[in-house]
Each structure stands twice: as structure tokens, then as C-alpha cells.
Amino acid sequence: MNSTFSLFAFTFILTSQNLTLLGEDTTISKQSEIIISRIKNPISIIALTEDKAMASHISINLKERRVYVYQNSEVIKSYKVAIGKKGWETPKGNFAVMEMVxxxxxKNPWNGRISAAGPNSPLxxxxxxxxxxxGKYVGFHGTAGEHSMGKAVSHGCVRMRNQDVKELYELVSLGIPVVVQ
Incomplete structure (x- = not known):
């Protein structure tokens, strides 16, 4: 592995998602280099992870129609959202993130039709x-109808602008607390 070619051939660039393959107890900072040496030909991995804040919990303020994302006691993000309309109110209480897609x-609950995935789908x-x-799920999801932000118009879910829910998706993980009040 002394030649430039062999060094290049055994150097890999990883994203933050791929780093999970190394194990939960592996701590890696941006642009750190990891040498995996327990194999016949050691390889070098350059980790190009982003240093981003991860949420510790989420709070939904129904009166304000806002979502607050916290890292410990500090608000790191806030989003204007749409909430459940009368008769379909967003449930209040203490919950946790249970699914991420x-x-x-x-799937339309009234007629069973399935809408294709994408930015213009209902989710x-x-x-x-x-x-x-x-048997009914409630959660955060995107919407093409960004005009509905700040209103009580959903069937219980918390609607967000697509770009906002994509950002939130990157900040949360399964199991983090969600408080709706």
C-alpha cells in the first residue's frame, strides 16, 4: 500500500449514515481518518460527517401552532405547522417518535387508494x-399545501412544509419524546 494507486484504492469516503456500520460506540468527528487494521490489507476511511445538533425532545404548542425542537433545554429549531381541525384534534399528551419513513x-382510509410517494402526496x-x-397513526408529515401552515385543517397530524419536515427528519431519531400541549 505504498503507491498512490493502492492508497487511493483502499480509501473510502463515508457519509454519516454509513458510519453507523462501525458501531454505536464509535465516536467520529468531521474529516477524521479511521484505519481498519484487523484485516490482511489495512484500509483507511475518511469520515466526512456533518457536525449537526441532534434533538433531545420535541414540543408541539397547539395554540401557537408551532413545533419546538430542543437539544437539552435549548431550542435549536422552530417550525410553523398546521394541526388537527375540530373533530380531528391533534392528540395532547406525552408520546415518542415511533416510526420514520x-x-x-x-393509503386513503376512506377508499383504500394508495397515493404515490413524493412531494405532492398527502404525506x-x-x-x-x-x-x-x-389503529390510527398521528405524526409529522410534509405537504404541498404550504398555505395551510398556522391553521387547524388536518385530520390530527402535524403538517409541515416539505423542506421543514425533511430538516426535522434529520434531527430526530426513534424514541425521542414528543410532548403535545
Whole structure:
């Protein structure tokens, strides 16, 4: 591995998602180099992760129609959202993120039709479920109808602009607390 070619051949660039393959107890900072040496031909990995804040919990203020994303006691993001309309109110209480889906399909509960995934689907580009009651899921999702932000118009879910829910998706993980008040 002394030649430029062999060094290049054994150097890999990883994204933050691929770094999870190294194990939960591996701490890696931006542009760190990892040498994997327990194999016949050691390889070098350059990790190009982004230093981003991760959420510790989420709070939804129904009166304000805003979502607050916290890292410990500090608000790191806030989003204007649409909430459940009268008769379909967003449930209040303490929940946790239970499911996360990129480009989700939506099955219409009234006629069973499935809408294709994408930015114009009823769920937008991301789905982050935090409640399930009587077989019905409630969560954050995107919408093409950005004009609905700040209004009570959904069937219980928390609608977000597609770009906002994509950003939130990157900040949260399964199991983090969601408080709806």
C-alpha cells in the first residue's frame, strides 16, 4: 500500500449514515481518518460527517401552532405547522417518535387508494409517527399545501412544509419524546 494507486484504492469516503456500520460506540468527528487494521490489507476511511445538533425532545404548542425542537433545554429549531381541525384534534399528551419513513406512500382510509410517494402526496416527503390510537397513526408529515401552515385543517397530524419536515427528519431519531400541549 505504498503507491498512490493502492492508497487511493483502499480509501473510502463515508457519509454519516454509513458510519453507523462501525458501531454505536464509535465516536467520529468531521474529516477524521479511521484505519481498519484487523484485516490482511489495512484500509483507511475518511469520515466526512456533518457536525449537526441532534434533538433531545420535541414540543408541539397547539395554540401557537408551532413545533419546538430542543437539544437539552435549548431550542435549536422552530417550525410553523398546521394541526388537527375540530373533530380531528391533534392528540395532547406525552408520546415518542415511533416510526420514520422517507418518501412515504399514503393509503386513503376512506377508499383504500394508495397515493404515490413524493412531494405532492398527502404525506409529502417525510413521515415521523409519534402516536397510535385505535389503529390510527398521528405524526409529522410534509405537504404541498404550504398555505395551510398556522391553521387547524388536518385530520390530527402535524403538517409541515416539505423542506421543514425533511430538516426535522434529520434531527430526530426513534424514541425521542414528543410532548403535545
Amino acid at each position: 422517507e418518501n412515504p406512500q399514503w 409529502g416527503e417525510r413521515w415521523i409517527a409519534f402516536s397510535q390510537q385505535d
